Amino acid sequence: EKDGFDHYMLKEIHEQPRSLRNTMAGRIDEAKREIAMPDLGLLPEAVKEIEKIYIVACGTAYHAGMIGKHVFESLAHIPVEVDVASEFRYRNPLFSQKMLTVVVSQSGETADTLAALREAQRNGSRVLAITNVVGSSIAREADYVITTNAGPEIAVASTKAYTSQVIAFYLLGLYFAQVKQTIAANEREALLHAMTQLPDQVEKILTHADEIRAYAASIKDESQMFFIGRGLDYAVSLEGSLKLKEISYIHSEAYAAGELKHGTLALIEEGTRVVALSTQAHLHEKMVSNITEIKARGAVVLGIALEDNMELHRSVDDVCLIPATHPLLAPILSVIPLQLISYYTAVALGNDVDRPRNLAKSVTVE
Ligand code: F6R
Numbered sequence: 001e002k003d004g005f006d007h008y009m010l011k012e013i014h015e016q017p018r019s020l021r022n023t024m025a026g027r028i029d030e031a032k033r034e035i036a037m038p039d040l041g042l043l044p045e046a047v048k049e050i051e052k053i054y055i056v057a058c059g060t061a062y063h064a065g066m067i068g069k070h071v072f073e074s075l076a077h078i079p080v081e082v083d084v085a086s087e088f089r090y091r092n093p094l095f096s097q098k099m100l101t102v103v104v105s106q107s108g109e110t111a112d113t114l115a116a117l118r119e120a121q122r123n124g125s126r127v128l129a130i131t132n133v134v135g136s137s138i139a140r141e142a143d144y145v146i147t148t149n150a151g152p153e154i155a156v157a158s159t160k161a162y163t164s165q166v167i168a169f170y171l172l173g174l175y176f177a178q179v180k181q182t183i184a185a186n187e188r189e190a191l192l193h194a195m196t197q198l199p200d201q202v203e204k205i206l207t208h209a210d211e212i213r214a215y216a217a218s219i220k221d222e223s224q225m226f227f228i229g230r231g232l233d234y235a236v237s238l239e240g241s242l243k244l245k246e247i248s249y250i251h252s253e254a255y256a257a258g259e260l261k262h263g264t265l266a267l268i269e270e271g272t273r274v275v276a277l278s279t280q281a282h283l284h285e286k287m288v289s290n291i292t293e294i295k296a297r298g299a300v301v302l303g304i305a306l307e308d309n310m311e312l313h314r315s316v317d318d319v320c321l322i323p324a325t326h327p328l329l330a331p332i333l334s335v336i337p338l339q340l341i342s343y344y345t346a347v348a349l350g351n352d353v354d355r356p357r358n359l360a361k362s363v364t365v366e
Pocket of ligand 1: 058059060061062104105106107108109110113156157158159242243246361362363
């Protein structure tokens with residue numbers, strides 16, 4: 001059942017080259033080099049009318065939604081708010097018919113996300129669901145559905161569902177951009193080409209899993225960890241931090257690197273372990289200066305960067321390089337080492353990786 005892997009989580013991490021291909025399958029028209037969304041039902045005329053998007057989800061799916069915000073704003077020029085479902089549904093959000101609400105849920109059964117969907121519809125917003133489970137409550141009630149096709153996810157800690165949700169956002173963002181003509185043809189083609197490379201690039205990262213296992217062994221006795229980044233890297237930091245805490249039980253915090261000096265820097269002391277993501281060229285210099293600040297206070301830093309960026313080496317203690325890609329797509333690659341860090345740390349600690357304490361796979365109560 002686990003295909004020879006020790007845990008479902010590791011199996012699912014290794015399934016990502018395939019699950020990513022499955023999410024993209026049939027949605028990229030290779031001949032025309034454009035996105036085809038034949039099964040979506042959201043017609044170009046309706047897309048053109050969308051003036052604002054709410055993205056609503058919980059946990060890991062919320063972190064995917066944070067990437068979705070960058071994608072919609074940068075590609076389709078539509079302003080986006082992202083919210084956790086349990087906040088969104090009780091804060092009386094403002095709706096109009098020119099809004100689209102996007103809910104993201106692996107299981108399609110999360111109580112707060114389902115309630116947010118209903119709240120949006122009651123207020124006249126159409127709802128698009130990104131979900132992994134065909135026939136789930138959320139899939140049935142949404143106006144439009146993108147099924148991620150990642151296959152069943154058994155481990156409580158979500159891995160392949162997350163990367164497929166992020167891919168779904170790229171597909172949607174590109175589709176909207178295509179319809180609204182907010183993206184030049186050559187830029188769209190470059191992105192599509194880079195997307196099709198991602199599964200092989202994930203495969204390549206997975207062949208270096210042993211190096212990550214060694215890193216995990218070195219942090220297993222830590223009482224706290226930090227993940228820092230800016231922009232998309234901050235969104236991925238949040239996901240890396242959640243992964244680590246939910247199965248290793250090490251207290252971990254993700255921070256927008258520019259916010260460090262507004263408080264968190266006080267927690268950095270000799271030997272504090274930090275994972276710093278820097279995949280966004282335009283933010284790289286700023287990251288280097290944040291890393292320099294924490295290193296001056298004794299932090300031990302693992303940098304995660306694209307392999308075409310060699311400058312990071314000088315400022316960190318250790319570096320994990322991932323294959324070069326389009327900056328918007330970097331989260332799909334940079335999250336893989338973070339998933340592996342979480343997995344191997346939990347294994348080193350002897351924890352029940354697939355069924356962490358206190359957590360359920362599908363949260364159908366509030
Ligand atoms: C974390 C994790 C949870 C889920 C969250 C939402 O690894 O799996 O944070 O992402 O409970 O679940 P779904 O996506 O089923 O709505």
